[in-house]
Amino acid sequence: MRYEAPTPEDLARLKARLGYTGSQMAELFGVSDDKQFRKYTGGKEPRKISAQMLFFAMAKLVLKQRDIEAVIDEMRKVGATMDMSEAAGEDTQ
Template sequence: MHYKAPPTQGLRLLKEQLSFTNAQMAHIFGVATGRQFHKYLSDEDKREMGFHVLMYGMANLQLMRGPITNVEQLHALGREIGAIIELEDGEPQP
């Protein structure tokens, strides 16, 4: 699998669309504090979001909208905010 974390602007846009604080975003993505989530948004103290953190957040986001029927829903949500998620040939598909 090839993965590239969502860009800062994608995460900022999602935060704005949800009208969430950094603390609320931290809860959705399973990170300890709003300050820790802020590092994903910062241009100076930049931290790239790991795949597992992104998928946890996308699972919570999907559950806010309705049921999760397959993992591709989560991949699609991640791609909507700018993450690159490419499964390689031979990898199990949902």
Template sequence: MKLWKERLNYSGSQMAQILGLKSSRRWRELVDENKPQGIAPANLFMGVALTILPQKEINRVLEEMREIGAVIDLDAAPDSSELAGDHIS
């Protein structure tokens, strides 16, 4: 995960945001080598998709998610309550 972060040249906050984590602190916990933990496949899928798919395809998926009731703000700060897919109405 650390190598991926370096390859993307992202900050901890940016990694938290693309992975749908609640805070950059959660990102630091996730990559703490003294306390190995996994990441939910859905979160990893989202992060990878956001970094490799063309924006048009990302928008297509987000629009479909909104159509089924998801409230999404990918520009929200990781510490915000308006995280990506934070809730479905």
């Protein structure tokens, strides 16, 4: 697989298109808070969004909740512990 991460500008456009706050973007991408998400959108050397992170976020945007839950159920079947509530934080995402 060949993958090139979206640029910080691409992520800013996505945020604007969705009308999301930084906290909402952090939740979408499975990071702990808006401060962590900003590491992908600014600074001297912004981090690159991994293909897995981008896939996770876009899946949450386009899949029906029952489909997301089916994937999470499969993850649990192989031993993962998952809590998708916002209060769960980054470690369990």
